[in-house]
Amino acid sequence: MTELLKALGDEDVGMNDLAKIIAKDPSMSMNVLKIANSAFYRLPYKVATVERAVNMLGMREITMICVACGSYRALMPSRNTQTFSYDEFWKHSVATGVIARKICRELRIGDYNIAYFLGLLHDVGKIILDRFAHDIYTIVIQTTFEECVPMIEAEKRLIGESHDVIGGFVMEKWKLPEVFADAARYHHSIMESPEYNRAAVATISLADQLARVREFGFGGDKSGVVFSETEAFKVIEGVNPEIADIDIFKFVYELEAVNDEIVEMEKILIA
Ligand SMILES: [Fe+2]
Ligand SMILES: [Fe+2]
Secondary structure (H helix, E strand, C coil), X not given: CHHHHHHHCCCCCCHHHHHHHHHCCHHHHHHHHHHHCCCCCCCCCCCCCHHHHHHHHHHHHHHHHHHHHHHHHHXXXXXXXXXXXXXXXXXXXXXXXXXXXXXXXXXXXXXXXHHHHHHHHCCHHHHHHHHHCHXXXXXXXXXXXXXXXCHHHHHHHHCCCCHHHHHHHHHHHCCCCHHHHHHHHHCCCHHHCCHXXXXXXXXXXXXXXXXXXXXXXXXXXXXXXXXXXXXXXXXXXXXCHHHHHCCHHHHHHHHHHHHHHHHHHHHHHHC
């Protein structure tokens, strides 16, 4: 993944070089092919080689696939050391991605495939904290459950920093496009995000809350939310007022239809 990210920052690197780097890693190649052939991209025919996949989907899409799969793999701890359920965590992440993509597509805001990956990685700071501040993070999770406080509050109180800031910091280090770092860093504090990325950040924040309401997975805490009163809703409304016409309950109900997509992506990422 490091080699891949370095190559992407280099303007002289072409599609073929990229395909070669990916092909060196068999499990990364497998994931690229699985995702390229999944319902997610709905390609008119099956692709059998990494070169073909890179050509069909383009460098940016391929990078996002590799980063998503790679970060999952790199950050996966052994079963007996995790503080919370990683399966539930990734379910929540995939659900947030799928919902963000649906919001973007329906309201024609930004690039909807990017929205998917932003959603997928928005809470990556939680995994990093669990991995590198494991003992104290165990207490954070305990506190969240026992005191029914949002995770971010327990993190700030006990660690002094929270998963959003940590996630943003790491994505900056990974040299991902700025919108990735912003989506992670500001998904709990939208109005602090730079204006040019605020609509993307708001989409992730709204998708995060909807994913939690649907209880697709463990998002850290559960709370009753009136969506039209959230900052995220208001920011998106500023970009496309049509959001006000969406019946949010119907929208959430219709998410049943994306369940298959969530299950499919989970299988690819978590397998
Ligand atoms: Fe979060
Ligand atoms: Fe989340």
